[in-house]
Amino acid sequence: MRRSLAHYRAIHVAVVLGAAVATATLTGSLVVGDSVKASLRALTLDRLGATDDALAADRLFREALAEDAAFGHAYSSVAPAILLNGAARSASGGRRASGVQIVGADGRFAAQYTSGAGLVDGLAADGRLPSAVINTALSRELSATVGDEVLLSFARRGDIHPESLFGSRDATDARGLMRATVSAVLPDRGVGRFALRPHQHAPMNAFVRLGDLQRALDRPGDVNLLLGTRAPRTADVTGLLGAAASALTVGDLGLQIREYDDVLIVEAEQLVLSDGMAASILAAAEDAALEALPVLTYVATRMEVDGREASYAMVAAFDGALPRPAGVVAEASPIPARSIVLGKWLAEDLAAGPGDGLRMSYFVVAPDETLLTREAMFTVARVSAHAGLMADRRLTPSIAGLGDADDIGDWDAPFPVDLTRVTDRDEAYWDAYGATPKAFVSLSGGQDLWAGRFGSLTSVRLTPPEGMSTRVAADEFRRRLLARARPSDAGFAAHAVKDDGLEAATGATDFSGLFVGFSMFLIVAAAMLTQLLFRLGVEQRSREIGTLLAVGFPAARVRRRFLREGALLAAIGAGAGVAAGIGYAWLMIAGLRTLWVDAVGTRQLVVHVRAGSLALGWAISVLVVLGAIAFTIRRLGKIPARALLTGSADAVHVSSPRVARLVATPASGLALAGVAWGLAMGAGASPSLFFASGALALVGGLAYFALWLGRVGRVRSRLGAAMGLSARTAARRPARSMLSATLMACACFVVVAVGLNRHAPLSEEEMRDPTSGSGGFSLVAESDIPLHHD
Structure with a gap:
């Protein structure tokens, strides 16, 4: 075999290169998919640090809740914070940034990150104004550096919902202001990238001392967010819900119980009792044998x-x-x-x-x-x-x-x-x-x-039974209410932010499958090119094959010999293709970070190589290339030895007309059905449906092409002299004609598919169309602070 490989090295090198191209395309696609998923996973871990779960509320609650023993059983650490949406403006230059996260934090929050020391040092800075630590994204937007003054504006809300009749709609009441001095600028990673919601873009963050923000809100000792790191015994976010249910007091639920000599009156800090809380109050009153009057x-x-x-x-x-x-x-x-x-x-x-x-x-x-x-x-x-x-x-x-x-x-x-x-x-x-x-x-x-929408009761009056004092009734009612009430009824929501982020990193889209799908036709084309090159090599050795068969070598033994050569060439080519695939993936990731950054929304993509993906790409490529080679060798066994001795190795048609007829119509019909299904599903159609329909269309088209080749070779053509000669020439070597047509079809599919999925910006005339994605509006303004008046 060594002498054979060396003697026919030119054609063997071509076969190896064909196998390498197929492997590089497949392996590179798998590595790109792994890299995207791993990068998104890394972004999630980076922005959350040690935080696993978050307890958030639509209002402020006790900061001391973080120290409750109920949380200590389920979480190794709990950090209180205030998280507000708002805007920032440079006090000197007037540059403004919207969509800013304003975070009231202290050392407990910073301890959630390995990079938290910079935040602690920045917040500890003394000065005439409160200190603000901003991240690079906000610094770049404001052109602000250390020592500059910034104005932070954020939404603030009173006890009563501003969307209700008795809630204030005054813009001055709805907005809070804080003037601060930038004491440090953090990089857009680690604590500087803090965000509860997954997003590829770096958020714009402004961190201030928790106490300073509490004073600006006129709510000392209150927060609206708890960040928890799970203890080993805690499996999921239900531990946070259980801890919250055990730790909450009546005040944490936003309720007030007023005790009088004759009656207890339960009211909400937000004036209106939510329907869920009202139901819990009435159920607790029944448990405590109190007469309730809503x-x-x-x-x-x-x-x-x-x-x-x-x-x-x-x-x-x-x-x-x-x-x-x-x-x-x-x-x-x-x-x-x-x-x-x-x-x-x-x-x-x-x-x-x-x-x-x-x-x-x-x-x-x-x-x-x-x-x-x-x-x-x-x-x-x-x-x-x-x-x-x-x-x-x-x-x-x-x-x-x-x-x-x-x-x-x-x-x-x-x-x-x-x-x-x-x-x-x-x-x-x-x-x-x-x-x-x-x-x-x-x-x-x-x-x-x-x-x-906030509720349908303003109070519930509770009358104790005869002989029970209101003090005893109040204590019993509190105990029953805390056993009945759900944190969600009081506006609390528990979020498994890390689990959700990691799940979102995997996403509904299989990135590896998507890239493989787009590369599938290139892989098929490379495999067919390898088959064609190997066939050319076999045709060059047709006399050798004919001689072996003529002197008595069994056809099966001859096929095994060539199959071993093909397997070795496929393995060598696939090995080289694995290395090339890593380079291909690196180029793709570099393109996504630079030229195509708008498509992914982040530059934080890195190449992530998994041995499993490399092995899978190598194995699939070897099997695909080896299958193509085996197909060629099997068909050579049908050629008579006499024909091989004369140097003719193309005496067999690609397939019988019967096979082509059986394949053509069903494949084409399924392709049309897939297209119709995709159009009916619209934007929700799966990418797999697109590629499957394309593959079926290719198979159906090639089957019809094979039927046409067989017909042209048997009847007189009406295409004219030149075209007729070309058609009969193509029909004379159907295998090569089929391979050439397949290569062209695959190339055209890739070019057209990429072109159709590329969207150009709308023109001004198109934007004015009410049916366009912008609804006919040229400009859209969005406020960071709710506006309750026109």
């Missing part, structure tokens, strides 16, 4: 009976038996006929009595957060004396700007108030009874009108 209190801007009006009155909605002389609130009738009980004061203002129709106007918050005026009709059920529950000021929760005002004229209301409609009697009622409701409706009727 209440919803709202403000009516106007009430009118036969042209007589009263303005700005609180209305309470509840059900149940009321202490005498209040009686029982009538059940609301189906809409539009509703029942309402009027307090004596309001009944006198309206000169109303039982059976009168009353029109009530009130504000509701529209989906775009504008205030809309709605009206509802009620039927007066009766007039109630100002006594008992009907005179209880505690039906109305404490609302900053309203409940603490001495007069209606002093209201600092988040909704419009027309003081010209306020009468002396209105002021007299406010002076005497404050925000005590003037009218009462059934709970179902009130919830039909005023329930919102």
Whole structure:
């Protein structure tokens, strides 16, 4: 074999090169896919450090929660922090950056990263202003360096949702400001790349001392984020949920339990109880044998009976038996006929009595957060004396700007108030009874009108059984409530940020499969080229093969000899191709970091070589090339020895017409079905469907081409002299013609597929089209801080 390899070295070198090309393409594609996945995985580990899970809330909660023993059992470390979205502006140059993460941190946060020492040193810097440590991405955007002053703006929210009626929509209340001095600039890796959400782009981060940000928010001792490192015994994020459920107090749930001599009143810091929390409160009350009375209190801007009006009155909605002389609130009738009980004061203002129709106007918050005026009709059920529950000021929760005002004229209301409609009697009622409701409706009727996305109750009144003090009842209720309440009902959310990030790094797209798919036709072309080169070598040795067969060598032995040569050549070529594949992958990754960086959104890609991928690429390439060689050798066994002795090795057709006919129509039909399926699925179509349809189209087209070659070789051509001669020449050597056509088809497929997936920027005319991706808009503005007004 050595002498044979040396004697025919020219053609053997060509075969080795063909095998190397196929292997380099396949192995390189596998390495590129591994590199993309490994790079995304490394980015996840880099931006999170030791953090496994995060407990976040839509409001601030106790910083001391991080020190609770419940977290210590499940997590080896817990770091409290404040994470806000906002913007930054250079105090000198005026350059602005949006989409900035403003992080209130201390040494516990920095300890989550091996590179955290730089953050600790930067935050420890003393100066006239608070210190701010920024990362390179933000430094580059602001052109800010150490010593420069920056203005940080961020969203701040009061206790009451600004999207609700009683929430403030003032832009000055919704925005917080902090002026700080840049004390250090961190690289965009490690702690400088901190982000909870996976993203290829480096985030723009500004770190300030936790205490400084708490003072800017006027919430000392509060945070909105806990970052935990799992202990060995903790398997998943359920450990965080369990720890939170064990550690949370009633205050952490955003609730207040007011104890009075006769009743307990449960209210929400955010004014409205969420539906989930309300359900937990009612269930806990039942467990503690307490009588519960849910209440919803709202403000009516106007009430009118036969042209007589009263303005700005609180209305309470509840059900149940009321202490005498209040009686029982009538059940609301189906809409539009509703029942309402009027307090004596309001009944006198309206000169109303039982059976009168009353029109009530009130504000509701529209989906775009504008205030809309709605009206509802009620039927007066009766007039109630100002006594008992009907005179209880505690039906109305404490609302900053309203409940603490001495007069209606002093209201600092988040909704419009027309003081010209306020009468002396209105002021007299406010002076005497404050925000005590003037009218009462059934709970179902009130919830039909005023329930919102944040909840449908403002308080729950709990009455202990006879003989139980409210202090004992409160303690029992707290215990039952903490056993019932879920952290999610209070706005807490647990995120397995590291697990989610690593899963996202793998992604729904198989990068190796994607690159192999795009390279598949190149691999097939290289394998066919190798087969063609090996066939040429065999044809050069046809007399040698004929002689061996003529002197009595079995055909199987001759085939095994050539197959061993082919296997050796394939193995050598594949080995060289593995090394070339690593170089090919390096070039591809370099291109993704530079020329095609917009396609991946990051320059943090590195070549990652897995021995398993190299071995898989080598083995598949050897099998593919060896299969192509075996196909050639098998067909040579059908050529008579006499023909081989004369030097003719092309006497066998590529395939019988029967095989081509059996393959052509099904393959083409399946290809068309795949195309139709892909068009129906639209953007959700799998890349595998695209490549499978292309492969089937190639097989079907080649089968039809084989049928055409057979027909041209048997009948007289109508293509003219020159074209007819060309067609008959192609039909004379069908194997070479098929291989040549396949190579051209593969090359065209790759070129067209890449071209079709390349998207050019839209022209101005196309952008104005409402059906375009931009919706017809040339510019889109996005605020970092919620705007609750137009």
